[in-house]
Amino acid sequence: MGSRRADDWLVGRDRHSEAAERIYAAAADLMAQHGFEAFSIDALAAAVHCSPATIYRHTGGKTAIRDAVVGRQAERILASVREAIDGLTGSERVVTATTVALQRLRADPLAQIMRSMTTLPGNDWLTESPVVTRFADEMVGGAADPLASQWLIRTFLALWYWPVKDAEAEKEMVRRYLAPGYSA
Structure with a gap:
């Protein structure tokens, strides 16, 4: 029925840490490319192929991500x-x-x-x-x-x-x- 894919970044032993690290790396790339003011949670979610809710759950909002x-x-x-x-x-x-x-x-x-x-x-x-x-x-x-x-x-x-x-x-x-x- 539902086999987990090996490349699924939301699956693993330390799912929260892995997700946060991937989100922060993508956020840094987006900020470097477009600036902080143009940075958005929706754009970040699209870049890491997840929902905005996943972003908030693992890293918080825009300010928390900037600080991290x-x-x-x-x-x-x-x-x-x-x-x-x-x-x-x-x-x-x-x-x-x-x-x-x-x-x-x-x-x-x-x-x-x-x-x-x-x-x-x-x-x-x-x-x-x-x-x-x-x-x-x-x-x-x-x-x-x-x-x-x-x-x-x-x-x-x-x-x-x-x-x-x-x-x-x-x-x-x-x-x-x-x-x-x-x-x-």
Whole structure:
């Protein structure tokens, strides 16, 4: 009567996790191609060949999906930053973390779309994001001073929004003007 197909992504031992991962991957692709504002649950459902109800059941709504996609993207970038700052402390840690993260974000098409989303008036979801705050806390060496993390986030966003054309000049600006606030 009803044999399960081996390629059915909704069938398996960890159905919920597998479905969520497939949905998030498709959502990231759609957002990168068309932007967040054009992204819809109906388009996502069509892309993964399921119903909108399945999307909501496994991942939540548009905001929850955006946050999950941002979290996954942040983790990929954070992994490369962690590697670059391994063994560094104080101001050199912050300089390296900032410049490496800026390089990775500027090269990521999805990040460019998310950057444009944060420039809308009253749209502070990125500066208030727990994912971004945890990232900043880690870059400054811990959450001992939450204002230090918030300062790093805002300085970083300014550099991301308005990049310095010369990468060496940008790194020197970070070293001279941002790093002193994070000396060991």
